Amino acid sequence: MASTDPMTRRFAVACGVLSQYVKANSSQPSTAAPVAQGVSGLMAAAAAAAAAPVVQEPGCEVDGGGQQFTIFYAGKVVVIDRCTPAMAAELMRFASAAQGGGGAPEAPPALVDMPIARKASLKRFLAKRKATPASARSSYVVRAAAAEEEQPPAKKAKAAVERREDWLALGSLGHMHSR
Amino acid sequence: MGGEAPEARRLDRAMSFGGAGSIPEEALHLVLGYVDDPRDREAVSLVCRRWHRIDALTRKHVTVPFCYAASPAHLLARFPRLESLAVKGKPRAAMYGLIPEDWGAYARPWVAELAAPLECLKALHLRRMVVTDDDLAALVRARGHMLQELKLDKCSGFSTDALRLVARSCRSLRTLFLEECSIADNGTEWLHDLAVNNPVLETLNFHMTELTVVPADLELLAKKCKSLISLKISDCDFSDLIGFFRMAASLQEFAGGAFIEQGELTKYGNVKFPSRLCSLGLTYMGTNEMPIIFPFSALLKKLDLQYTFLTTEDHCQLIAKCPNLLVLAVRNVIGDRGLGVVADTCKKLQRLRVERGDDDPGLQEEQGGVSQVGLTTVAVGCRELEYIAAYVSDITNGALESIGTFCKNLCDFRLVLLDREERITDLPLDNGVRALLRGCTKLRRFALYLRPGGLSDTGLGYIGQYSGIIQYMLLGNVGETDDGLIRFALGCENLRKLELRSCCFSEQALARAIRSMPSLRYVWVQGYKASKTGHDLMLMARPFWNIEFTPPSSENANRMREDGEPCVDSQAQILAYYSLAGKRSDCPRSVVPLYPA
Numbered sequence: 082m083a084s085t086d087p088m089t090r091r092f093a094v095a096c097g098v099l100s101q102y103v104k105a106n107s108s109q110p111s112t113a114a115p116v117a118q119g120v121s122g123l124m125a126a127a128a129a130a131a132a133a134p135v136v137q138e139p140g141c142e143v144d145g146g147g148q149q150f151t152i153f154y155a156g157k158v159v160v161i162d163r164c165t166p167a168m169a170a171e172l173m174r175f176a177s178a179a180q181g182g183g184g185a186p187e188a189p190p191a192l193v194d195m196p197i198a199r200k201a202s203l204k205r206f207l208a209k210r211k212a213t214p215a216s217a218r219s220s221y222v223v224r225a226a227a228a229e230e231e232q233p234p235a236k237k238a239k240a241a242v243e244r245r246e247d248w249l250a251l252g253s254l255g256h257m258h259s260r
Numbered sequence: 261m262g263g264e265a266p267e268a269r270r271l272d273r274a275m276s277f278g279g280a281g282s283i284p285e286e287a288l289h290l291v292l293g294y295v296d297d298p299r300d301r302e303a304v305s306l307v308c309r310r311w312h313r314i315d316a317l318t319r320k321h322v323t324v325p326f327c328y329a330a331s332p333a334h335l336l337a338r339f340p341r342l343e344s345l346a347v348k349g350k351p352r353a354a355m356y357g358l359i360p361e362d363w364g365a366y367a368r369p370w371v372a373e374l375a376a377p378l379e380c381l382k383a384l385h386l387r388r389m390v391v392t393d394d395d396l397a398a399l400v401r402a403r404g405h406m407l408q409e410l411k412l413d414k415c416s417g418f419s420t421d422a423l424r425l426v427a428r429s430c431r432s433l434r435t436l437f438l439e440e441c442s443i444a445d446n447g448t449e450w451l452h453d454l455a456v457n458n459p460v461l462e463t464l465n466f467h468m469t470e471l472t473v474v475p476a477d478l479e480l481l482a483k484k485c486k487s488l489i490s491l492k493i494s495d496c497d498f499s500d501l502i503g504f505f506r507m508a509a510s511l512q513e514f515a516g517g518a519f520i521e522q523g524e525l526t527k528y529g530n531v532k533f534p535s536r537l538c539s540l541g542l543t544y545m546g547t548n549e550m551p552i553i554f555p556f557s558a559l560l561k562k563l564d565l566q567y568t569f570l571t572t573e574d575h576c577q578l579i580a581k582c583p584n585l586l587v588l589a590v591r592n593v594i595g596d597r598g599l600g601v602v603a604d605t606c607k608k609l610q611r612l613r614v615e616r617g618d619d620d621p622g623l624q625e626e627q628g629g630v631s632q633v634g635l636t637t638v639a640v641g642c643r644e645l646e647y648i649a650a651y652v653s654d655i656t657n658g659a660l661e662s663i664g665t666f667c668k669n670l671c672d673f674r675l676v677l678l679d680r681e682e683r684i685t686d687l688p689l690d691n692g693v694r695a696l697l698r699g700c701t702k703l704r705r706f707a708l709y710l711r712p713g714g715l716s717d718t719g720l721g722y723i724g725q726y727s728g729i730i731q732y733m734l735l736g737n738v739g740e741t742d743d744g745l746i747r748f749a750l751g752c753e754n755l756r757k758l759e760l761r762s763c764c765f766s767e768q769a770l771a772r773a774i775r776s777m778p779s780l781r782y783v784w785v786q787g788y789k790a791s792k793t794g795h796d797l798m799l800m801a802r803p804f805w806n807i808e809f810t811p812p813s814s815e816n817a818n819r820m821r822e823d824g825e826p827c828v829d830s831q832a833q834i835l836a837y838y839s840l841a842g843k844r845s846d847c848p849r850s851v852v853p854l855y856p857a
Contacts, residue, residue: 195762195787195831197679197709197736198356199616202440202468203591206567207618210544 285314292318317341324348325757326782327365327389328806331841332374343380344409345370349389351784351835352734352759355414358786358833362848367391367415376402383409383435391415396422404429411437419444420471427454435463438471439492448474455481467492467516467541475500482507492516495543498531508534515541515564522546522569541589543567547574557581564589566615576601586610591617592629592651599634603641610644610669616651619680629678632659632685639663649674649707656685660692664699673700674707674734677714684711690719697726704729709736709761717744724751731779736761736787742769749773755780762787767796774800774836781838790832794854797834806843807855808835 149162283291292314295301298321305315321344324330335342349365351358367389375384381403389412396418399407407430412418420443426436427450436454448471454461455477464481473496482488482504491508493516501517511534521527522544531552533540540553541564550570553560560582565575566589575590575598585606590598592614602609614630631654638645639662646669655677663670673696677684686692693708693715708715708723715723715738723735724747731754739745745765749772752758756779765773766789774783794809801807810833843856 197616197676198353198358201355201357203566203615203617204357205468206543210569 288314289318296321298323320344321383322346324370326837327370328841328844329781329837329839332369332372334840336374336377340378341380342378344383344385345375345378345381346385346387346411347389348387349415352388353761353784353786353833354388360848360850361416363851364844364846364848365389366846367395367417371395371399375399378403382406383411385409385411385413385437386415387411387413389415390417392417393419393422393425397425400425400429406432408432409435409437411435412441413437414440416442420446420448420450423450424453427451428457431457432460433458434460436461436465437463438466438469440468441466443469443471445471448472448477451477452480455484459484460487461485462487463490464488465490465492466494469494475504478504479507482511486510489513490539492541497521498542498549499527502530502532505531505533510534510536512536513539513562515539516543519544519546519549522548528552538562539587540564541567544569546570550574550578553578554581558583560585562587565594566591566613572598580605582606584608589613589615591615592653593617594634595629596631596634596637599630600637603637606642608644609638609642611647612638612642612645612650613647614650614652616676616678619678629653632656635659636662639666643667643669645670647672651676651678653678653681654685655689655692657689657692657695658686660689661695661699664696667700669702670700671702672705673703674705676707676709676736677711679711684714687711687714688716688719689714690716690722693719694722694726697723697728701728705732706730707734708738709734711737712764714738716740717747720744721747721750724748727752727755729754731755732757734759734761735763737763739763739765742766745769745773746776749776752777753779757782759783760785760788765789767791767794768799770834771797771799775802783834783836785834787831788834794832794834794852797836797854800836801855804838804840805855806837806839806853808844808847809833809852809854810835810850811852813850 148164288311292304295304301315301319305312316338318341319339320342322335322339322342323346324335325348327347327349347367347370349367350363353359354363365388367386370386370389371384371391372395375381376398384399384403384407391412399410404426410426410430410433415438418441423438423443424447426433433454443466451473454464461481462485471494473493475496478491478493478496478501481491487510488508489510490513491511492514495518496516497520498517499521505511514533514537519528519542528549529552533552533556535556537556538559539562540560542549542553544567545565546569557578558581561584563579563582563585565578570578570593572593572595575594579585579588579598579601583605586608588602588606588609588611590613594602594614599614602612617629630650630652632652635648635650635652635655636659638648639659643666645667648663648667648670649672652675655675663673687710689710697703697706706723706727717740720735720739721744723733723738727733730752733752733755735758739748742765745763746769755777758774758777758780760770760783763785770785770788774780790812792811794807794811797807797809812830812832843853847853
């Protein structure tokens with residue numbers, strides 16, 4: 082809970098989106114229609130960034146100098162009157178600094194990255210099989226090797242190492258949770 | 261019922277009321293003694309107060325599908341004469357390592373406030389719960405003398421000390437089930453004590469546990485427990501089990517053991533199985549050991565090859581010798597070729613499970629695992645199938661259509677499309693899924709885990725529309741937008757339990773969809789467009805509907821596993837369920853109860 086990394090990262094994502102909007106907007110005359118377009122673009126981009134926490138909507142234009150920004154973030158509402166593109170840019174520099182000088186904003190983990198989970202019992206079996214002494218598995222390995230004779234041994238060894246790492250990674254989840 | 265429904269209803273009412281013409285109390289007691297189906301019981305209890313009372317006094321078994329949905333004290337007050345109680349704890353995701361160990365589902369209140377005070381209790385079944393030695397001691401003290409069945413299924417938190425107590429005190433015990441439990445091993449005496457004290461034991465299962473076994477204790481068990489019909493154990497070399505098998509004349513089912521020294525045929529050549537054995541699962545069995553099954557393979561009804569070293573070719577040879585199989589469990593190493601043999605040989609097959617094996621094709625999957633080819637062959641060849649669960653590498657609409665056309669007895673279908681193959685022959689699966697659901701009208705459980713693009717919003721709408729009597733669903737990587745979810749939810753009349761994973765839906769759409777499914781009483785979601793606080797989930801808030809939110813673990817959010825995948829708990833989880841017990845009081849820090857607040 083103490084870590085603010087994900088928060089600042091998301092903030093940075095939101096600010097990245099904001100910057101696109103500001104850029105798009107400043108290159109156009111400041112009339113109502115382009116603003117609306119800009120906003121819808123922003124919303125779409127925010128949605129694409131998956132769970133971006135900022136919803137920003139310019140209110141009615143306050144003078145010629147700037148617009149009103151409303152930022153909803155982490156349960157707080159921040160309203161900035163007469164926000165100029167320069168001010169928005171500064172805001173973004175601030176956010177980038179808070180992120181620890183990281184470069185381009187990094188997107189939160191995409192949903193497609195969720196690995197298909199493996200049943201614990203099979204995970205244990207596969208791990209145990211790898212741990213079985215080589216002599217015990219010899220016949221199996223020899224047969225498997227015969228079946229896969231085109232596979233060079235180096236590649237096979239690498240595959241074995243990768244599998245072990247995979248197991249370790251999954252196995253360590255329990256420790257992470259119990260913290 | 262049809263057109264006569266109104267009259268039937270009037271009849272029920274007339275019979276139920278007290279006074280002249282009503283069924284005598286004793287008669288109702290006797291009649292209800294023959295009503296076991298929980299849904300019938302539920303209906304009976306809703307007729308009137310009198311029926312409600314008599315149902316409560318005659319109810320023998322209750323399953324609590326989720327331990328935080330009801331309070332033990334309330335159940336004790338309502339059903340004081342229960343003989344059998346089953347309680348389920350953690351979400352199913354716990355079996356896949358997705359639920360923290362300290363999540364909850366403690367057995368304590370269920371044992372202390374319900375199981376122990378129930379004077380008629382003979383059977384207790386706890387699933388995915390945390391059970392302590394103290395809990396088991398309290399149970400044994402109160403009910404040990406009459407306990408006939410103790411099932412601890414995928415539970416954790418206890419040790420062999422408690423098992424020893426059970427073994428010594430529960431002399432009527434017929435079933436002791438500990439499969440996949442995480443048990444602290446403080447010694448092997450419990451098994452010895454069980455053998456000495458429980459002559460009526462019929463079923464003992466500590467399969468997939470890490471418990472150590474002394475072969476002599478198993479021999480003693482076979483000698484003392486003449487009616488032992490099922491034994492499933494942890495790893496123990498088969499060369500040490502020869503004596504046990506010789507002794508266990510009644511044994512019909514065996515699983516576990518281990519072929520520690522593979523390739524030494526002579527060592528296991530002497531293993532001879534009891535003559536009635538018809539259910540088998542031999543751990544670490546390889547090609548050289550397989551022939552010891554051949555002499556009686558034609559008698560086998562149940563075969564579990566999930567934990568073996570067999571190749572695709574081995575599967576083909578062995579299964580060709582098993583024409584009477586009803587239940588078969590394998591890993592996907594069986595391949596389409598092996599499933600072809602299943603289709604040709606196992607005409608009575610009712611249950612087929614194809615689990616996910618090693619992802620590395622080098623060691624196992626000769627022919628790229630299982631695909632539409634194998635599934636189609638099985639659907640055409642095995643018409644009695646009631647259950648199919650398969651992890652497939654490829655799939656087509658046609659294969660799903662075949663299942664819908666031929667497997668008319670299917671009541672449980674689960675399909676996971678693995679993520680290794682880049683190209684899938686035929687996506688989206690909208691029409692295939694529709695054909696399957698329309699064809700398999702007996703389906704009660706349905707799981708479909710695909711990949712992005714695997715099922716469009718239209719297909720998701722079909723699942724809702726043709727969900728029929730399905731009560732449980734698991735959906736992963738389905739749909740394209742919130743609209744699909746909303747269309748799905750418009751159907752799903754009878755859906756009680758829903759699990760969603762890795763879908764693109766917003767919190768708002770989830771909340772709306774959940775609210776609109778009339779029978780839904782439990783939902784678990786991981787992988788959606790989560791907000792930091794889960795505030796949009798409050799749209800589904802209503803009385804008795806508990807909402808628990810697990811924000812993405814902040815310490816794992818940026819962390820990657822060694823293989824470059826993000827940690828599984830880097831995604832938020834939602835659990836929501838109807839509860840008469842109010843807000844749960846034992847939430848770990850990782851869980852935020854949103855409602856009631």
